[in-house]
Amino acid sequence: MDHAPTTTRRTRRSSGAVTLHDVARLADVAPITASRALNTPDRVSPEVLRKVTDAVRRTGYVPNLLAGGLASTRSRLVAAVVPTIAGPVFLQTVHALTEALAARGYQLMLGQSGYVDSREDALLEAIIGRRPDGIVLTGIVHSAQGRKRLLAAGIPVVETWDLTPTPIDMLVGFSHDRVGEEVCGYLAARGRKRLAVISGDDDRARRRQKSFEQAAARLGLPIPQVELVPAPATHASGRKALANLLARDPKVDAVFCSSDTLAMAVMTEARARGIAVPGDLGVVGFGDLEFAATLAPALTTVRIDGSRLGEIAAKFIVDRASGKDVPQPVVDIGFTLMERESA
Amino acid sequence: MDHAPTTTRRTRRSSGAVTLHDVARLADVAPITASRALNTPDRVSPEVLRKVTDAVRRTGYVPNLLAGGLASTRSRLVAAVVPTIAGPVFLQTVHALTEALAARGYQLMLGQSGYVDSREDALLEAIIGRRPDGIVLTGIVHSAQGRKRLLAAGIPVVETWDLTPTPIDMLVGFSHDRVGEEVCGYLAARGRKRLAVISGDDDRARRRQKSFEQAAARLGLPIPQVELVPAPATHASGRKALANLLARDPKVDAVFCSSDTLAMAVMTEARARGIAVPGDLGVVGFGDLEFAATLAPALTTVRIDGSRLGEIAAKFIVDRASGKDVPQPVVDIGFTLMERESA
DNA sequence: GTGAAAGCGCTAACAA
């Protein structure tokens, strides 16, 4: 038994799984033909297609996408980066993104940047290392250095939830400036005079706040009170914020909150204090979260179509990866002020 | 310029990125040595380590994890499957999982199974195709066939958010039966008599409901009213559910809700009807979501340590992938009844 | 401690 070993050379432990080779052998075709039968079935004879399909079924073959990605430089993987998945804000977007990608044979890899930049480098490295076909930045401001790295790696980037004047690459978002402006105008039109803003301390929320203030100035209203809460905004911090606000100006008659969570907290605090909403205090939220419409009073808020946003982002990346060009890679999906009862 | 091309044979468009080869050449070592310098730095001379580190920095090299995964059959990728990311329930778990994995050099791939089983096959195929080092099932009941496929593919599986008697592989969860029991006992001890359950129509919630009912029977209380809402549970469906409940039995004096979202909706509806909480109606939630503690009245609810759960799941998979064995791969993380004001 | 060779499982390029 020591002589004439059929295979002498070094042997690697293979993963043991069924490979395309096995399928091809069973179907009695070359591996590349089996590959074509699976990836471009219309470029293969019906006979071959049948044999390969059959072999796949009999073996339970599942293509190794690592190998495929390496060979084709198309990983069919998309990275999404959010500050944290634990906040409810980007959920709808991530949900839609995952679905839209899955429908096209892509998978989503999730990255959390946190609210500090310290780990950005490690995160980028982890992402680039997977050679994704695209990356979706949601509610993120990457450092200039980070952007450069992404670009250098040749990875298509979709920025979302914002309309920056200088997009890195592709973009689908809306104008935070216009949100602030429109909400302020709405409140003013309803006769509110002493306005206030309770805002999460993140870049976009701050921009809504600033444009809200500017609009107030243009309308000749007093300078709005501003109360900042640390990101991520919580129900607790929202209650506290209203308390602080009232301590500074008990006569505030409307608050624009940077999220529905905050708005809900403000309504809770107002009720606890016997302040009537919308009678004494108008409240406007942001996000139109699931509960907004059925709160009592129903929350007036700003609706962002996160689903549509996610779908467009997915389409952008898949198109780009397929070699199609994306002629208009900047989309403003707008927003809708949902007029309900709270303001 | 037409003659003597330095490389004549077929040329593939390489990705163009810096490879380990480039780094090795610059550091004047063999590729495998560069690989060792990066992966097992203590098995390499300080001199080599320095040269390689230097070359990496100068070139901006980022290892191709697709290639690494293919060669080593360790993808450093973990798949997490949830019914939907859009519900707030599993957020903390997914958050913790992502973080814990990132800290160990792993990435998370997100899959959504939806609330119907139709797409399960496609999802499993997509997951298995990536050859992940593990898969975390969160709030999911996979079909027997699905389980078999996973097992056949040799992928370590961690089931979470439950304590099944027959785990596929590893498991970290808690007993839904005991939750129902404990909540019922708590309510009874506080003198509540006419109990009710508002429950999302998913497997786990139903189990909490059943054990709640059984406990009520043991305590000699009337059979609790049950109101089912379709998954995913919403604020709107919660309000409706209380309305239905009261139509059937206006004297209900306590409700156990299968999620904090539902509990919040119940409190909203109660307030709209002038029913005092906890005076007329006790309300208990489930999940201890962020807002629960600061609602007014503060919500009595059941707390699950999603962070710990995620961390343990991550550790299980990474240990398994590292060849360590996981001696006790079944962990009951328990739960805590957070006694607050609403009941 | 370092290196040469081989190969992980797939697909791009070329040829018939």
Place this chain on the structure above:
DNA sequence: TTGTTAGCGCTTTCAC
């Protein structure tokens, strides 16, 4: 339409 060949970029195995 089908097949041959040569890699994609890395790590395993074996040898020094």
